[in-house]
Amino acid sequence: MSSERYNAPARERHWQEAWTTAGIDKAGTDTSKPKCYVLEMFPYPSGRIHMGHVRNYTMGDVFARYKRARGFNVLHPMGWDAFGMPAENAALERKTHPAKWTYANIDAMRAQLKSMGLAIDWSREIATCHVDYYRHQQEIFLDLLAKGLAYRGPGKVNWDPVDQTVLANEQVIDGRGWRSGALVETREMQVWYFRITAFADDLLKSLETLDKWPEKVRLMQANWIGRSEGMSVRWALDPENAPEGETEIEVFTTRPDTLFGASFVAIAADHPLAKKLAETNADLKEFADECRRRGTSIIEIEKGEKLGFDTGLFVRHPLDPEWKVPVWVANFVLMDYGTGAIFACPSGDQRDLDFARKYGLPVVPVVLPPGADAATFEIGGDAIESDGTMINSRFLDGLSTKGAFEEVAKHLEAATLGNRPVGVRQVKYRLKDWGISRQRYWGCPIPVIHCETCGAVPVPKKDLPVELPEDATFDKPGNPLERHPTWKSVTCPKCKKPARRETDTMDTFVDSSWYYGRFTDPASKKKPIDAKAADYWLPVDQYIGGIEHAILHLLYSRFFWRAMGAAGAAPAKVSEPFAALFTQGMVTHETYKSDDGRWLLPTEVAFEGDGDTRRATEVATGKPCAIGSIEKMSKSKKNLVDPDDIIAHWGADCARWFMLSDSPPERDVIWTEAGVQGAGRFIQRVWRLVNEIADRAPNSLAISPSGLGDAAMELRRATHKSIDAVGRNIESLRFNVAVAQMYEYSNAISAALPKSGEDIDFALREAGEMLTRSLAPMMPHLAEECWARLGYNTLVAIEPWPEADPALLVDDRVTLAVQVNGKRRGELTVARSATSSEVEAAALALDPVLRALEGRPAKKVIVVPQRIVNIVA
RNA sequence: GCGGACGUGGUGGAAUUGGUAGACACACAGGACUUAAAAUCCUGAGACGGCAACGUCGUGUGGGUUCGAGUCCCACCGUCCGCACCA
Numbered sequence: 027m028s029s030e031r032y033n034a035p036a037r038e039r040h041w042q043e044a045w046t047t048a049g050i051d052k053a054g055t056d057t058s059k060p061k062c063y064v065l066e067m068f069p070y071p072s073g074r075i076h077m078g079h080v081r082n083y084t085m086g087d088v089f090a091r092y093k094r095a096r097g098f099n100v101l102h103p104m105g106w107d108a109f110g111m112p113a114e115n116a117a118l119e120r121k122t123h124p125a126k127w128t129y130a131n132i133d134a135m136r137a138q139l140k141s142m143g144l145a146i147d148w149s150r151e152i153a154t155c156h157v158d159y160y161r162h163q164q165e166i167f168l169d170l171l172a173k174g175l176a177y178r179g180p181g182k183v184n185w186d187p188v189d190q191t192v193l194a195n196e197q198v199i200d201g202r203g204w205r206s207g208a209l210v211e212t213r214e215m216q217v218w219y220f221r222i223t224a225f226a227d228d229l230l231k232s233l234e235t236l237d238k239w240p241e242k243v244r245l246m247q248a249n250w251i252g253r254s255e256g257m258s259v260r261w262a263l264d265p266e267n268a269p270e271g272e273t274e275i276e277v278f279t280t281r282p283d284t285l286f287g288a289s290f291v292a293i294a295a296d297h298p299l300a301k302k303l304a305e306t307n308a309d310l311k312e313f314a315d316e317c318r319r320r321g322t323s324i325i326e327i328e329k330g331e332k333l334g335f336d337t338g339l340f341v342r343h344p345l346d347p348e349w350k351v352p353v354w355v356a357n358f359v360l361m362d363y364g365t366g367a368i369f370a371c372p373s374g375d376q377r378d379l380d381f382a383r384k385y386g387l388p389v390v391p392v393v394l395p396p397g398a399d400a401a402t403f404e405i406g407g408d409a410i411e412s413d414g415t416m417i418n419s420r421f422l423d424g425l426s427t428k429g430a431f432e433e434v435a436k437h438l439e440a441a442t443l444g445n446r447p448v449g450v451r452q453v454k455y456r457l458k459d460w461g462i463s464r465q466r467y468w469g470c471p472i473p474v475i476h477c478e479t480c481g482a483v484p485v486p487k488k489d490l491p492v493e494l495p496e497d498a499t500f501d502k503p504g505n506p507l508e509r510h511p512t513w514k515s516v517t518c519p520k521c522k523k524p525a526r527r528e529t530d531t532m533d534t535f536v537d538s539s540w541y542y543g544r545f546t547d548p549a550s551k552k553k554p555i556d557a558k559a560a561d562y563w564l565p566v567d568q569y570i571g572g573i574e575h576a577i578l579h580l581l582y583s584r585f586f587w588r589a590m591g592a593a594g595a596a597p598a599k600v601s602e603p604f605a606a607l608f609t610q611g612m613v614t615h616e617t618y619k620s621d622d623g624r625w626l627l628p629t630e631v632a633f634e635g636d637g638d639t640r641r642a643t644e645v646a647t648g649k650p651c652a653i654g655s656i657e658k659m660s661k662s663k664k665n666l667v668d669p670d671d672i673i674a675h676w677g678a679d680c681a682r683w684f685m686l687s688d689s690p691p692e693r694d695v696i697w698t699e700a701g702v703q704g705a706g707r708f709i710q711r712v713w714r715l716v717n718e719i720a721d722r723a724p725n726s727l728a729i730s731p732s733g734l735g736d737a738a739m740e741l742r743r744a745t746h747k748s749i750d751a752v753g754r755n756i757e758s759l760r761f762n763v764a765v766a767q768m769y770e771y772s773n774a775i776s777a778a779l780p781k782s783g784e785d786i787d788f789a790l791r792e793a794g795e796m797l798t799r800s801l802a803p804m805m806p807h808l809a810e811e812c813w814a815r816l817g818y819n820t821l822v823a824i825e826p827w828p829e830a831d832p833a834l835l836v837d838d839r840v841t842l843a844v845q846v847n848g849k850r851r852g853e854l855t856v857a858r859s860a861t862s863s864e865v866e867a868a869a870l871a872l873d874p875v876l877r878a879l880e881g882r883p884a885k886k887v888i889v890v891p892q893r894i895v896n897i898v899a
Numbered sequence: 900g901c902g903g904a905c906g907u908g909g910u911g912g913a914a915u916u917g918g919u920a921g922a923c924a925c926a927c928a929g930g931a932c933u934u935a936a937a938a939u940c941c942u943g944a945g946a947c948g949g950c951a952a953c954g955u956c957g958u959g960u961g962g963g964u965u966c967g968a969g970u971c972c973c974a975c976c977g978u979c980c981g982c983a984c985c986a
Contacts, residue, residue: 693905708924842919
């Protein structure tokens with residue numbers, strides 16, 4: 027009986043309904059079973075899903091379905107990272123409301139995701155813009171505030187003049203706003219912070235425990251946190267010309283060992299002392315302004331030009347009061363790192379050396395590199411930043427740099443200046459507190475009331491939520507909450523006098539810092555996170571998302587979960603929310619440009635020829651167009667493929683299969699029409715194979731597997747090896763290898779089909795069922811169709827993963843390569859149980875081996891059982 | 900500048916972690932079926948030499964360790980990513 031082609035688009039909806047009706051995607055409630063929490067980074071509801079989503083959610087879905095088949099209670103939820111500026115921009119442009127726009131987008135994207143056939147527990151869906159979500163976030167904020175983990179303070183903030191908002195440091199890329207691309211300005215204002223620096227050390231140390239995270243991400247986070255060990259050293263100002271009230275300069279250094287190479291002390295242009303001096307020194311003021319102007323420019327930083335201004339002040343060396351050291355203002359000293367002041371040892375630091383050479387300041391070598399001659403050694407254009415032996419350093423001479431560090435530290439700790447030690451050991455971090463204030467409407471309101479008498483007063487928990495007013499206006503830039511006529515007018519919770527509501531909302535990264543916890547019990551009314559549910563489900567067992575979140579979202583989440591634990595807002599059983607992380611690559615595509623330089627969609631282009639003769643023409647004009655480089659799919663370059671089109675034409679399984687097949691999941695994948703066709707061909711091929719098998723062996727055959735012939739045994743071995751390999755590859759997220767294994771296996775089934783015999787039918791029947799079951803996580807709809815065709819009226823989606831028979835994973839005969847002097851000369855097939863001496867004898871008797879030996883005796887024979895024989899002649 | 904990753908046929912990539920390099924797929928070529936096309940099936944293919952058996956070379960380049968190296972070590976070249984005047 028010949029079969030119809032499998033009509034994927036028509037059948038997929040059927041099976042999706044069947045899964046929903048059976049409720050199989052709901053997370054299990056039996057907490058005695060082992061759990062597996064699979065999560066993909068939730069999407070921003072931009073309006074439509076893109077191929078990046080398809081790739082991300084397919085990977086998570088395969089893993090979730092596989093784990094379910096393995097007997098785990100699987101939690102695989104989905105939600106919406108729904109606050110953010112695009113909604114407000116849309117409101118401004120399209121005269122709609124951010125909420126309306128957002129919820130419409132969510133509805134559209136939910137339908138798209140459902141058409142992918144994802145095994146998601148939709149009963150747990152959350153949207154961060156919903157008051158049921160953000161009311162809890164306000165509660166968490168209040169808990170953090172009470173613990174001092176949230177605070178309001180002055181900030182030099184990054185102000186984005188286009189989006190009219192403050193940006194976090196992480197959102198400033200090369201001096202520009204991450205979203206608007208506008209040059210960021212610096213402004214002083216009162217803003218809200220989360221005290222992420224309180225956890226700097228733990229966040230760094232605990233990276234070591236994240237052994238299922240990519241090394242790359244851990245390194246990026248470690249660099250971002252940027253721990254350095256050093257000393258804070260105070261230098262007494264020479265009172266002769268020091269300004270009123272200024273007595274010392276505190277510097278931070280990681281190299282106190284080079285203290286005797288000190289040439290000058292440099293302070294930042296924004297250092298309080300520099301500011302004070304600038305009040306009476308117009309030249310210095312102008313210099314400082316110049317530094318500020320240049321400071322933000324990347325070009326200036328790349329040029330690295332060192333600029334300085336001699337203040338005329340002096341400080342006394344901390345270990346020699348007789349030693350006067352000049353104080354400079356320098357553009358390369360940053361106010362927001364350390365103390366905003368350094369001591370410079372030009373022989374040991376390249377920047378200091380450049381500066382010293384430019385302004386004619388002393389350069390005293392203090393570290394002799396290994397192998398250098400002390401008598402002739404001098405500093406040329408390069409500073410000695412490596413370790414060595416101390417010279418010209420008084421009591422440190424002869425010590426190693428490390429030894430000198432310890433020795434000088436003791437002296438600095440013992441010496442005093444104004445009753446306190448001159449130097450103390452200190453650890454500094456590059457990481458800064460997280461500024462969360464955003465002057466926008468579409469975000470979670472910060473639950474605080476400003477009162478003239480009481481100051482910033484937290485909104486009492488009983489008054490939560492602080493809801494966004496629906497009747498805000500979006501017709502001009504700036505903060506709609508700020509200009510709302512009534513919303514901010516409230517009474518002070520403490521003194522009941524008229525007060526002003528905080529109009530800042532929270533950075534949307536706050537929303538995504540705890541959503542994984544909310545999923546464990548999204549309906550919980552009392553607490554943001556239900557302790558019992560969280561204890562069972564967390565941590566996330568497999569988190570999947572883009573590398574672009576390596577620092578921002580992933581570091582914030584790690585911090586936030588700790589902060590919540592410390593503030594009692596979340597159960598503190600696990601400190602790391604994501605036990606395993608996988609960062610998937612991007613989806614890329616060729617780009618096309620018309621002859622007059624417009625970008626063209628792939629659907630606007632027709633092709634002819636192939637290889638070097640491949641030509642593209644623009645369909646609308648018939649003119650030739652240029653085939654450009656392969657780049658990440660983006661609206662700007664129009665190299666987009668719409669998932670809807672693919673699913674409607676080829677089916678979800680086809681899109682899923684192609685996404686899994688072509689590239690290792692952590693690398694970029696190139697979307698090609700040919701690749702999709704290949705995936706579509708494979709779907710039809712599986713369908714034909716299963717049909718043929720179902721016709722030949724309509725039921726499981728009750729014959730004994732013991733009496734099978736060679737061909738049947740061969741197929742059975744292929745079956746069980748495939749089950750084993752596919753399972754292991756899915757487990758380790760090596761989907762492309764799992765796919766290749768399935769191709770290889772279906773080739774093996776095809777090869778067995780022409781053979782006949784009851785034992786072949788038996789092996790084929792088994793093959794058909796196993797093929798279907800091991801395909802189910804990857805192409806779930808096709809698998810259901812095949813399962814039904816094989817005569818079952820159950821859902822294959824809830825069938826357990828098949829167990830491979832260990833006895834069938836090994837062959838009784840093995841083929842091993844035979845080498846002479848490391849060169850392959852032949853191969854040998856022997857019984858698996860053959861002894862080394864038997865193998866050696868057989869290898870030495872091989873014709874090609876005899877030829878290669880040319881009569882020479884074998885000096886040595888190495889036999890690696892079941893692998894290889896190497897004969898050394 | 901600092902830190903990291905990667906480099907395998909025409910293409911995407913595999914290689915049991917030191918043991919037959921190029922699985923599997925895409926593209927290609929030839930053939931079968933067909934009035935024809937589509938679909939499907941079969942065959943071929945790393946490069947060079949040879950009718951062939953076969954031989955030589957071959958995982959960015961150059962060295963090294965080893966019976967044996969795509970895999971380990973050293974140096975270099977190239978590509979990509981992150982951070983960037985961090986004291």
